[in-house]
Amino acid sequence: MDFERFDPAAGGGPVQACYRSYLAGLPHDDPRGPVMSARVFAGWLALGWTEDPSETWLARSGPGECTAWYVLRLPQRENRKVAMLSMMVHPGSRRSGCGRALLRHAADRARQHGRVLLTGEAAEDSPGSAFARAAGAQQEITEVRRLLVLNDIPPGRLPSLRAQAEPSAAGYELRNWAGAAPADRQGAVAEIYTEAEDMPHEEGREPQHWDVERVRMDEHRAAVQGLQNYTVAAVRPGDGRLAGLTRLAVDPGDPGWGFQELTVVARADRGHRLGLLMKVAMLELLAGREPGLTRIITGNADANRHMIAINDALGFTVLDRWPAWQLEIG
Secondary structure, three states: OEEEEOOHHHOOHHHHHHHHHHHHHHHHHOOOOOOOOHHHHHHHHHHOOOOOOEEEEEEEEEOOEEEEEEEEEOOOOOOOOEEEEEEEEOHHHOOOOHHHHHHHHHHHHHHHOOOOEEEEEOOOOOHHHHHHHHOOOEEEEEEEEEEEEHHHOOOOHHHHHHHHHOOOOOOOEEEEEEOOOOHHHHHHHHHHHHHHHHOOOOOOOOOOOOOHHHHHHHHHHHHHHOOEEEEEEEEOOOOOOEEEEEEEEEOOOOOOEEEEEEEEEOHHHOOOOHHHHHHHHHHHHHHHHOOOOOEEEEEEEOOOHHHHHHHHHHOOEEEEEEEEEEEEOO
């Protein structure tokens, strides 16, 4: 098997070959979730969901034939002992040793960068989870994906939830914007994102610390991927600082799906039902901005009881479970 490193930002044949393999694998690897459009996939291949640098490799079993590929993300600010691996073997090449060869190559590259752990995720009971278990990886925290079908929301549900939340949130005001955060809000957004560091995460893993530069890089990532972002924020009474925000993205290439990216409330402002109020306001906003939207998908660690309760109240139902996996590479 021949390995070829390529730059996904350059586009062209390698990216298209990876995308074809991704589409071929979906019925086995993620049959219930949304499909990334070609632009979102290419942007994800180049930039991931964070600003971490990466290596992208194709594995070919013959001239011009793409059998498998992987992306190795290399965190630079936190978790510098970890390499995050996303790998894909075309269904036609599975159970042939190709996955093992791909994993060995990725582990060797991670080792050269001074990493001692490979991490990744795969749907529960999928070929990816079976492969991780067979390779000796240990299961860590599990993310539960939930789905909200907008047409299934009973009439009057959102106004009722708003009425329940507003008394506790008296004095707070809601703001919203589409796309990048206003320049004068970027510092406040970074502060709020950092408040998410106490969300459940893998033991020993460092949460991300946000600053304005990181916010701008994240917004650049969304722009490259072509995602349309919407943000609803709560403003604290008195000092006007951000008390929380929720952000959701829509892929114009498949506008029927919405992707809940983050909902966070500052520690000092918890207990005022701001999470519920902001998410209700987001659904009301999207009804006017995204008329083609029919479904919203979100993911939470199975230990995040507070956010799960909010999603249950809105009508989200469990779609599937995605365990995280960790492999020591020594």
